[in-house]
Each structure stands twice: as structure tokens, then as C-alpha cells.
Amino acid sequence: MQFFPQSGSFWRVLLTFRWPVIWLGYRGFPWGSFLGPPHRPYRKEVLPAPEAPVVLVTATEIRQYLRAQGIPFQDGHSCLRTPSPFLSPVGSEAENWTEGSPHSLFIDKTTGHFLCTGSLAEGNWEDFQASVEGGAAGSWVSEGKGNEALGNQNEDVLRIWERAVPLAELPEQEEIQMTRAMFNLAKVSDATLKRFQVRYLRAARSLVFPWFSPGGLSLRGLKLLKAEGKGDGVCYLETTLPRPSAYHNLFGLPLISRRDVEVVLTGRELDSLALHQATGLPTLALPRGLACLPPTLLPYLEQFRRIVLWLGDDLRAWEAAKLFARKLNPKRCSLVRPGDQHPRPLEALTQGLNLQKILKGALPAGHKSIVSFRQLREEVLGELSNVEQVAGVRWGRYPDLNRLLKGHRKGELTVFTGPTGSGKTTFISEYALDLCTQGVNTLWGSFEISNVRLARIMLTQFVMGRLEEKLEEYDKWADRFEDLALYFMTFHGQQNIRTVIDTMKHAVYVYDICHVIIDNLQFMMGQEQLSSDRIAVQDYIVGAFRKFATDNSCHVTLVIHPRKEDGDKELQTASIFGSAKASQEADNVLILQDKKLATGPGKRYLQVAKNRFDGDVGVFPLEFNKSSLTFSPPAKGKSRLKKVKDENELDPKKPPSSKGREASGRQKDKAQPPLS
Ligand SMILES: Nc1ncnc2c1ncn2[C@@H]1O[C@H](COP(=O)(O)OP(=O)(O)OP(=O)(O)O)[C@@H](O)[C@H]1O
Numbered sequence: 067m068q069f070f071p072q073s074g075s076f077w078r079v080l081l082t083f084r085w086p087v088i089w090l091g092y093r094g095f096p097w098g099s100f101l102g103p104p105h106r107p108y109r110k111e112v113l114p115a116p117e118a119p120v121v122l123v124t125a126t127e128i129r130q131y132l133r134a135q136g137i138p139f140q141d142g143h144s145c146l147r148t149p150s151p152f153l154s155p156v157g158s159e160a161e162n163w164t165e166g167s168p169h170s171l172f173i174d175k176t177t178g179h180f181l182c183t184g185s186l187a188e189g190n191w192e193d194f195q196a197s198v199e200g201g202a203a204g205s206w207v208s209e210g211k212g213n214e215a216l217g218n219q220n221e222d223v224l225r226i227w228e229r230a231v232p233l234a235e236l237p238e239q240e241e242i243q244m245t246r247a248m249f250n251l252a253k254v255s256d257a258t259l260k261r262f263q264v265r266y267l268r269a270a271r272s273l274v275f276p277w278f279s280p281g282g283l284s285l286r287g288l289k290l291l292k293a294e295g296k297g298d299g300v301c302y303l304e305t306t307l308p309r310p311s312a313y314h315n316l317f318g319l320p321l322i323s324r325r326d327v328e329v330v331l332t333g334r335e336l337d338s339l340a341l342h343q344a345t346g347l348p349t350l351a352l353p354r355g356l357a358c359l360p361p362t363l364l365p366y367l368e369q370f371r372r373i374v375l376w377l378g379d380d381l382r383a384w385e386a387a388k389l390f391a392r393k394l395n396p397k398r399c400s401l402v403r404p405g406d407q408h409p410r411p412l413e414a415l416t417q418g419l420n421l422q423k424i425l426k427g428a429l430p431a432g433h434k435s436i437v438s439f440r441q442l443r444e445e446v447l448g449e450l451s452n453v454e455q456v457a458g459v460r461w462g463r464y465p466d467l468n469r470l471l472k473g474h475r476k477g478e479l480t481v482f483t484g485p486t487g488s489g490k491t492t493f494i495s496e497y498a499l500d501l502c503t504q505g506v507n508t509l510w511g512s513f514e515i516s517n518v519r520l521a522r523i524m525l526t527q528f529v530m531g532r533l534e535e536k537l538e539e540y541d542k543w544a545d546r547f548e549d550l551a552l553y554f555m556t557f558h559g560q561q562n563i564r565t566v567i568d569t570m571k572h573a574v575y576v577y578d579i580c581h582v583i584i585d586n587l588q589f590m591m592g593q594e595q596l597s598s599d600r601i602a603v604q605d606y607i608v609g610a611f612r613k614f615a616t617d618n619s620c621h622v623t624l625v626i627h628p629r630k631e632d633g634d635k636e637l638q639t640a641s642i643f644g645s646a647k648a649s650q651e652a653d654n655v656l657i658l659q660d661k662k663l664a665t666g667p668g669k670r671y672l673q674v675a676k677n678r679f680d681g682d683v684g685v686f687p688l689e690f691n692k693s694s695l696t697f698s699p700p701a702k703g704k705s706r707l708k709k710v711k712d713e714n715e716l717d718p719k720k721p722p723s724s725k726g727r728e729a730s731g732r733q734k735d736k737a738q739p740p741l742s
Contacts, residue, residue, distance in 0.1 A: 172365030230265035277315035400428035463698035466686035484658030513589035586625035
């Protein structure tokens with residue numbers, strides 16, 4: 067898989083301000099109850115420090131370099147495998163290196179990132195070159211670079227692990243039964259729990275899953291799973307040590323033999339247990355379920371000729387499986403399609419289903435250019451029976467957007483426009499934050515305002531108030547904010563479109579990004595002076611983002627300035643700068659309408675001017691809150707809509723209510739009457 071063209075320093079792009087992934091309950095966890103006096107286990111910088119540059123390199127360049135250096139290598143599914151300079155010197159000894167050699171170094175073909183599975187040394191492509199050329203490999207290992215997951219949390223991990231006991235060793239039978247019931251473990255045997263070394267921590271009423279180093283010799287971290295009764299059901303809370311962004315445990319790895327050529331990947335540890343017990347097959351659980359497949363885990367999966375992904379029981383699990391299969395090389399992957407007869411593995415075991423049979427029915431992930439309806443019919447049925455999930459992730463703060471757009475879907479292109487200074491960035495920041503807090507991994511390309519300013523706006527929206535007045539709470543909020551899967555490109559000012567797209571591809575691969583915001587397109591237009599040239603360039607750029615969204619199943623929200631128009635007139639789809647290409651290519655067109663002549667509340671509206679998903683278009687009012695920088699309604703959406711309607715009835719000059727503006731079908735441009 068090659069994402070990047072031949073590159074030099076031109077392609078070196080920074081992705082800084084890396085914010086780790088959202089996770090449940092990190093701070094909500096009662097560490098204090100069994101760890102002694104409360105302390106902050108993980109001291110972060112107050113502001114995120116820029117990381118080392120991400121070096122973009124191609125697989126061809128890596129191969130050429132290895133050949134030039136006389137380093138033998140084998141081409142794998144997603145990595146190149148070489149002798150490890152961190153364990154034995156390159157040169158004559160390396161020539162004797164074979165596929166069966168115990169110590170290998172894996173170089174990711176897409177990123178150039180390397181991992182030595184023997185010493186756990188890891189780094190980027192430049193680090194690798196430096197260690198080969200400078201002979202600095204030894205110092206990497208002695209300093210333990212790449213193996214810093216735990217740091218000073220080691221003691222906490224060991225203390226928790228020592229206090230946890232095998233479930234079967236709890237003193238009271240009643241407690242054992244109750245715990246088994248809470249975690250749905252009725253059919254999982256003590257032998258299976260023992261084999262995977264699962265323990266139970268009474269003080270936290272949590273199952274404890276260990277993260278051992280690949281050889282199983284040392285403990286690198288833990289995941290705690292807490293079950294809490296909620297109404298009639300049970301809700302589960304996960305906590306990891308180290309924090310999620312550094313928790314790279316492929317649970318079950320120590321049980322994998324070097325001779326295993328098949329594996330089943332699951333989204334949860336208990337699913338792995340159930341699958342292994344029912345089928346005897348090697349199973350591994352991903353560290354963060356459906357949220358991501360960090361490339362740093364790929365080396366551990368290189369040995370498998372066949373990988374079955376059985377990640378869950380809903381459409382989200384199915385979509386994640388398809389995305390992960392791309393990284394793993396679809397040719398070796400099969401996917402278990404979720405459905406009534408295919409619940410998640412633990413559930414299947416509980417229901418007495420034949421898990422072996424379900425695995426046999428897994429579908430090949432390999433993409434064919436031509437398919438028949440027979441191959442699509444199950445997928446179509448899946449969509450019809452999961453209408454809610456097909457509609458995408460729903461906004462928590464914008465019920466009106468849900469009503470019109472139904473949700474935020476992967477692979478779509480949204481074009482967003484509005485008059486200069488009307489609050490486009492402010493609105494889109496909250497719109498994206500809302501999705502990000504619900505697990506939509508997000509990448510920002512803010513070319514106009516700095517990342518610090520943007521992060522400040524987003525943090526204010528996250529807190530829903532002015533942090534400058536309660537700075538003592540800064541750490542608390544920054545900690546929570548930092549756990550969001552939110553990343554920022556460090557471009558500022560004019561940029562080359564290819565560089566931007568390459569960086570986006572990189573981010574999709576490394577961080578499983580599902581939503582990219584580009585603010586705004588004008589910063590990729592270069593210096594073209596002639597308006598005909600500018601329009602051609604814009605069309606090319608819009609086409610490139612469209613293709614990126616489709617190819618990568620990633621939603622792109624593209625901010626485009628409007629043409630200069632009469633300031634008093636409301637904007638229309640045709641007001642978007644350039645030819646009609648942007649609105650034709652877009653799945654959704656959103657317009658922030660700013661009624662310049664009006665004052666006070668109701669001055670701004672959001673207009674959904676195009677909606678390819680089901681054709682519903684319309685408008686709803688936005689009320690800006692200056693202290694929280696938010697546009698989202700404080701109260702329920704319904705009453706606001708009603709209010710607008712009532713006002714309209716009184717004053718015919720006022721824009722009609724969004725209800726009145728909705729129109730089904732594809733005639734969205736016709737369905738957008740002038741607002742004033
Ligand atoms: N509805 C509003 N009422 C008053 N001030 C607002 C409103 N919306 C945004 N602002 C403020 O106006 C300023 C400009 O907002 P923002 O940068 O979001 O606009 P923009 O449309 O993205 O601008 P540009 O056209 O320059 O890209 C910010 O300081 C923001 O806090």
C-alpha cells in the first residue's frame with residue numbers, strides 16, 4: 067500500500083498537538099480507594115508540546131534505502147521485516163538472518179515507523195536511519211526508548227495487579243455468581259479466565275485484564291472493566307493504565323505461538339475469551355475496540371496469513387472492521403457480518419450458537435471492482451434493518467441538525483459557507499467538537515487561525531463557559547479535553563493541496579480519522595490571479611477532497627468563502643465561490659446565514675441547502691452565547707422552533723420556520739427560498 071509519492075523534505079509535514087483518544091472513566095475511577103492518598107498518576111504538560119515531525123516516506127524509498135545499506139528484508143502484509151540492529155549488528159551476521167529468526171525489526175510500509183519486537187525499541191524512519199548510519203542502536207535499547215508506556219505508573223499497575231485475584235478465588239460463592247452474572251460470564255469457564263490471566267479487583271468491582279510484554283515476561287499495563295447496574299441493564303466502564311493513547315495491548319498476545327497462521331480479532335477482551343473457549347483458535351482483542359487500530363500493533367499481526375475480524379454486533383463494528391481490514395491488507399482478512407444470528411462472540415457463546423460456523427461464514431474483505439446484487443444483498447439488508455445507524459452519528463448539541471441531516475456519515479463531503487466574520491469557524495468548531503466527544507476521531511486543518519487559538523475556542527465550547535475566570539479548573543478540563551481523539555494539522559497560511567491530502571491520508575492510517583475539517587479552501591488556491599484560473603483550481607481541489615472522502619470512508623467538512631455579493635442579501639448555494647462544482651460534489655451544503663440588518667437573538671440561521679442522504683433541507687436559528695462561544699441551544703430545540711414559527715406568523719418579513727422550509731426529494735435548490 068503506497069500512500070505517498072516520491073518525497074524529499076517537501077513532504078515533511080508536522081502533525082503536532084496530538085491529543086490522545088477519548089476513553090471512559092479515566093478520572094472517574096476510584097483509585098484512591100485502594101491506592102492510598104490520591105495523587106495524579108500522570109503529569110501532563112499544561113499545553114501540549116509539539117512532537118517530533120512525522121516524516122512521510124514511501125515503501126519504495128524504504129526498500130531502496132535498505133538495499134543501499136545491504137540490509138536484507140522481506141516484504142510483508144503491512145510491514146517490511148529486517149534483522150534488528152537493536153539486537154545484533156548489521157553486516158555479515160545480518161546476512162544469515164532468515165524468516166525464522168527470533169528477533170526482527172518491522173518497518174511500517176506506509177509511515178516508515180519501526181518496531182523491534184525483541185527489544186521493543188521503536189521510532190520513526192529518521193530514527194531508524196540515524197541508528198543504522200550512526201550505530202546508535204545500542205543506546206536506544208539501553209535508554210529504553212520506545213518502551214516507555216508505563217513510566218512512573220509502574221507501581222500503580224503492580225499494586226493493582228497484586229491486589230486482584232482470580233475470580234474463582236473470591237471467598238464467597240455468592241459474590242462469584244453475582245460477578246459472573248454482571249459480566250455475562252455464565253458460559254466462560256474458570257480455565258479460560260485462568261488461561262488469559264484475567265483477575266478481579268474487589269475494591270473496584272472490576273475485572274482486570276493484564277498487558278504483558280510480547281514474551282509474557284513483564285507487565286506493561288492493565289485494563290479494568292467495571293460493571294454497574296443501570297436501570298434494568300448493566301453499563302460497563304473501561305479504564306486503562308497507562309492512559310488510552312499509550313495503551314497498546316493486543317490482549318492475548320502471549321498465548322500466540324510463532325507457528326500460528328490464523329487469528330480472530332475482537333473488539334473486547336471477553337469476546338476473545340469466549341471465542342477461544344468455543345473454537346480453540348488464537349484470538350486477540352484490540353486495545354480500544356472500534357475506536358482505532360494503531361499501526362504500532364501491525365508488526366504483531368504480520369505472521370498471520372488469515373485474519374478474521376469479529377468486532378461487534380452493529381453497523382459501527384462492521385464499518386470499523388472494513389477500515390481495519392484495509393490497514394491489515396484486505397486480501398488476508400475476512401469479516402463477520404453483524405446480525406441477529408451473529409451477535410458479538412460472548413453473546414453468541416451465552417446463546418449457545420455455533421461460533422465455529424459463524425466464523426466459517428465470514429466474508430472476504432478483498433475489494434472487487436464489479437459485484438453482483440447477490441454479494442450486496444446482505445449489506446443492503448443490514449442497512450435496511452439498521453436505519454438509525456446508517457444515518458450516522460447524531461449531534462448531541464444540535465437536535466435541528468439531526469432532524470434535517472439525520473446524522474454525520476462517513477465518506478461524505480460537506481461544504482460550509484457563510485459571510486465573512488459571521489462565525490463560520492466558531493460554529494464549525496462546535497459542530498466538530500460535538501461529534502468528536504462521541505468518538506468521531508477528528509483532524510483539523512485550520513489555515514487561518516492558529517491551533518492554539520482554535521484549541522482555546524474548542525476548549526471554551528467544551529467547558530461551555532469562560533475558563534479564564536476559573537483557571538484553577540484548567541487542569542481538570544484540559545485533562546478531559548486531552549482524552550478526545552482530536553488532532554490538528556500544523557499548516558498555517560497557503561498550502562499545497564497534495565501536501566494537505568497526503569497528511570490527511572497519513573492521519574487516517576495512523577489515527578483512524580473519520581472527520582477532517584478544512585478551514586478554509588481558499589488557503590489551497592495558490593497565487594492564481596485570473597478568476598478563470600482560480601475557478602479551475604478550486605474545482606480541482608474540491609474534486610480532490612471529494613475523492614479523498616470516498617476513498618478513505620472519511621467525512622470532509624470544507625469551509626468555502628462566498629462570492630462577494632450584496633451584503634443585505636441572504637446567501638444561496640450559488641453564492642459559494644467558484645463554479646457549481648463544489649455544490650455538485652458535496653453531499654451536504656450548509657450555509658450560515660447572517661441577517662446583517664437584524665439585531666439581537668435570531669440574527670443568525672443555519673441553512674441546510676443540500677442533503678443528498680434523504681433530501682430534507684431547511685433552516686434553524688442559531689443563538690450565539692458569547693461566554694461559551696457556542697451556537698447550540700441551551701434548551702430543547704422544539705420550543706425554539708415553535709417560537710420562530712410563531713414570530714413568522716406575526717411578521718411575514720421574517721424567515722419562515724425551518725419546518726416550513728423543509729422539502730423532501732432532490733429539489734433542494736428550489737427548496738431554498740430567499741430568507742429575507
Ligand atoms: N453570532 C455571533 N455574534 C457575535 N459574535 C460572533 C458570533 N459568531 C462568532 N462571533 C465572534 O466573531 C468573531 C469571528 O468569528 P469566526 O472567526 O468564527 O468567523 P468566520 O466566519 O470564520 O470568519 P472569516 O470569514 O474571517 O473566516 C469571533 O471573535 C467570534 O467569537
